[in-house]
Amino acid sequence: MTYDLAIIGGGPAGAAAAVYAARKHLRSVFITKDWLGQSNVSEKVENWIGTTAISGLELSMNLEKHAKAYAEGVIDFKEGELATNITKTGDNFTITTSKENYEAKTVLIVSGSSRRKLTVPGAETYEHKGLTYCASCDGPMYSGQDVAVVGGGNAGFESAAQLLAYCKSVTLLSRSEFKADPGTVEKVLSNPKMKAFEFTVPKEVKGGQFVTSLIYTDTKSGKDTEISVTGIFAEIGSMPNTDFAKDIVRLDKFNHIIVDARNQRASDGIWAAGDCTDGLYHQNNIAAGDAVKAVEDIYLYINAK
């Protein structure tokens, strides 16, 4: 069959799109790897409007529930499927996934972004063996131990703040000056267990079966230093999940999909919303709102076409 709409991604943007598409009776296919929006790892999300505080995981579960609430007979959910390509077939689009092909008149890409990985020697070997990308998920396993955080932005300093609650020491490396909010930097640095160095980059992750140390370079002096740590938490940004769409929409230099911010259009018949776009600000509420904007526009496009 040819769907009116294919929605790709099950984060807050995807869930918002599903609610609006269902209520507008847009016959849709909803393709997602999972329902875990990025903040699912957060202990507490305190800025999801209308909810004072909620765990990230509970928020993801609520979003899935809401996405499915009005969807019967309107939206077909294809969970555990990864979109791998989109091609134009006549007036419609073919979305290829890890399992199937789907035809749709329009496409909404809400595939979000993923953590940027460390690429230094040893990083691949020690991923999940001391090197991790989620302090709130894995931090408690390093209680009483010396750990390092790579990244001097808000995510890096917030991870350090969590780790300071139970780790013996936290050493933070920032490749530039610290980029986190000054208040957060000041608070974290005031903890006697905390050390932080600007203009430092990791050079090698070392260990036996698990991580035992990290070598870093001071980029101003060129000097290498090895520190004994059993945990390394990398918080070095994220990359949009847009590879599967690169041949059909325009991407900026960071691989974000370029959209018209008034209506989220990326190209004729394709819309995008949330963290996969070149929008300046990326938050749960923004992702959901932008997806709503897109579905409003898609509805008009389909009915006016």
Ligand SMILES: Cc1cc2nc3c(=O)[nH]c(=O)nc-3n(C[C@H](O)[C@H](O)[C@H](O)COP(=O)(O)OP(=O)(O)OC[C@H]3O[C@@H](n4cnc5c(N)ncnc54)[C@H](O)[C@@H]3O)c2cc1C
């Ligand atoms: C640790 C952390 C904490 C955060 N805390 C907050 C907070 O407190 N408040 C706040 O407002 N924001 C927070 N954010 C930001 C917020 O999580 C994002 O802005 C939001 O999740 C973006 O939503 P999205 O729907 O665009 O994408 P995502 O949440 O990234 O969801 C993308 C979805 O697409 C799926 N997907 C990806 N690629 C494919 C593919 N090829 N095929 C099929 N499916 C695919 C994924 O499985 C996922 O379901 C946080 C982010 C992080 C990393």
